[in-house]
Amino acid sequence: MNKGKSYNIGDIVEGKVTGIQPYGVFVQLADNQQGLIHISEVNHHYVSDINDYFSIGDEIQVQVIDHDEYTRKLSLSVRSLKPLHVPNHPKRLGRPPKRKTPDIGFQSIADEMPGWINEGLKNCKKYQG
Template sequence: MASHFKIGDIIEGEVTGIQNYGVFVNLTEEEQGLVHISECKHGYMGDINDFVKIGDKVKVVVIDIDEYTKKFSLSMRALEKINVPSFPQRSKKRKKRNSPKIGFKTIEEKMPSWIEEALESIDKNEFNTKVEV
């Protein structure tokens, strides 16, 4: 028996069975598919019996067809619109800390005077002490 459905087809079917792992949907009189619990809706799925009832008409999309067993994997979640903004979220600007103006600038200013002091102390022989044996 050849199926006339293919992956990506959107079909309206009737819920024929509910298990704790998913929902069985009748596609035609001969063909039935399973909507796994993870494919029912986005987010956490509590009790599947609160989501659908037997006899409900549901819209599903075919996401996989097993070639050997001719089993249909269906999804209701793929048809749900996700609430995502059409533009990226602006990044939050961090407050700039008020830090004192220290760092390389002050070292740059003080370095010439330090060099000058060091050269003067060398000239005065402060560092050249004789060691007596």
């Protein structure tokens, strides 16, 4: 059996798209070697339709991410060749908003006390007089 070219994990190679399925893209590499780009390896974000990214006959660059020595099938990725846009620092949450405390407690009692005293004195005078 002719093994042809040997591919290692991490190799970046050129290939031609030979088939498109809802779950991935088949790519023909050198020496009649075939690989599959699973839909999860197309882009960093959600891919709803793989046809938006590839057409049959496209020449593309892929990275080998896995290989089966017995079946000679390769798992390929395009996503690993694209930069991931992540900020180099964590998102700053800032301070939580300060909670407004209700106006209750001793100060409100102290504010109301003179009115209560006057009202009490008025009622007291009514009963005395």
